[in-house]
Amino acid sequence: MNDFLNQIRLVGDWLTSSTQWHGDEGIPQRLLEHLTYSGLSLLFAALLGLTFGLLVGHTGRGAFAVAGVANLARAIPTFGLVVLVVTLAGLGTGPVLVALVALAVPPILINTFEGVRGVDPATRDAARGVGMTEWEVLTRVEVPMALPLILLGLRVAAIQVVATATVAAYPGLGGLGRYIVDGLARNDYELVIGGSTVVVALALVVQLVFTALRRVIVSPGLSVTASKT
Numbered sequence: 001m002n003d004f005l006n007q008i009r010l011v012g013d014w015l016t017s018s019t020q021w022h023g024d025e026g027i028p029q030r031l032l033e034h035l036t037y038s039g040l041s042l043l044f045a046a047l048l049g050l051t052f053g054l055l056v057g058h059t060g061r062g063a064f065a066v067a068g069v070a071n072l073a074r075a076i077p078t079f080g081l082v083v084l085v086v087t088l089a090g091l092g093t094g095p096v097l098v099a100l101v102a103l104a105v106p107p108i109l110i111n112t113f114e115g116v117r118g119v120d121p122a123t124r125d126a127a128r129g130v131g132m133t134e135w136e137v138l139t140r141v142e143v144p145m146a147l148p149l150i151l152l153g154l155r156v157a158a159i160q161v162v163a164t165a166t167v168a169a170y171p172g173l174g175g176l177g178r179y180i181v182d183g184l185a186r187n188d189y190e191l192v193i194g195g196s197t198v199v200v201a202l203a204l205v206v207q208l209v210f211t212a213l214r215r216v217i218v219s220p221g222l223s224v225t226a227s228k229t
Contacts, residue, residue: 014194025178027198033174034202038165041097042158045104049153053112057146058138066113069106096168103164104157111153115146147218155210162203166195176202 014020020027056062085095119142127141143150166177179195182188 011190011194011197014190015197020194030174030176030178031198031202034162034165034168034176034199037093037096037100037168037173037175038158038161041100041161041165042104042154044097045101045108045157045161046154048101049105049108049157050112050150053109053150053153054116054138054143057113057116058134058142060117063113063117066109070110072106093173096165096173099167100161100165104161107156107160108150108153111149111156112146115149115153116142118149119145144219148214151210151214151218155207158206158210159203162206163199166199 015027023029052062053066056066085098088095116138123141123145124137127137132140165175166180168175169177169181176195176199179191179198183191183193183195
């Protein structure tokens with residue numbers, strides 16, 4: 001118990017030290033790098049996942065491929081993917097982004113697809129019956145009703161990316177993972193625990209942001225029945 005309390009005190013001292021909040025290795029700089037990798041990855045993943053999820057969910061074409069993506073996503077280890085991409089493409093931001101996008105696309109794609117496909121067919125028929133075009137059916141009927149699952153997919157992807165972006169440090173890049181990698185290399189567990197604490201705090205903030213977003217933009221009558229990730 002005393003060791004645990006000592007660790008908490010050491011991490012608290014590390015987090016409140018002025019040296020951790022200035023310079024190229026300070027928390028603000030590392031956090032900015034981490035958010036850059038995470039934000040870019042989530043943006044690209046959302047463009048891909050939402051586009052194909054909406055298209056396949058609305059038309060029903062390619063549902064088998066979506067199921068294949070879901071199964072493949074469960075089988076590929078993220079760190080192994082990073083190592084493979086870095087080995088093939090070399091060190092740089094690109095390989096890390098490719099790996100993180102590959103991690104984030106499946107939950108967005110699958111939840112978007114399931115959300116759109118889960119809309120009551122009678123509701124679609126009623127919308128077409130009043131003269132709506134297919135685009136209007138998608139954007140004014142299916143997307144609003146699928147929002148809970150769409151946001152769930154985005155939230156899961158965002159948290160996974162924020163947590164996994166620490167792997168960016170392994171091929172020599174920055175981000176909050178730098179604390180963990182450097183701490184392990186130096187046997188400095190205060191640095192490891194401190195960096196991990198910041199990553200966990202960031203993931204919790206992401207969770208809170210999506211929870212607040214859901215309350216603002218999702219109709220109270222809609223609810224998420226289950227995660228399809």
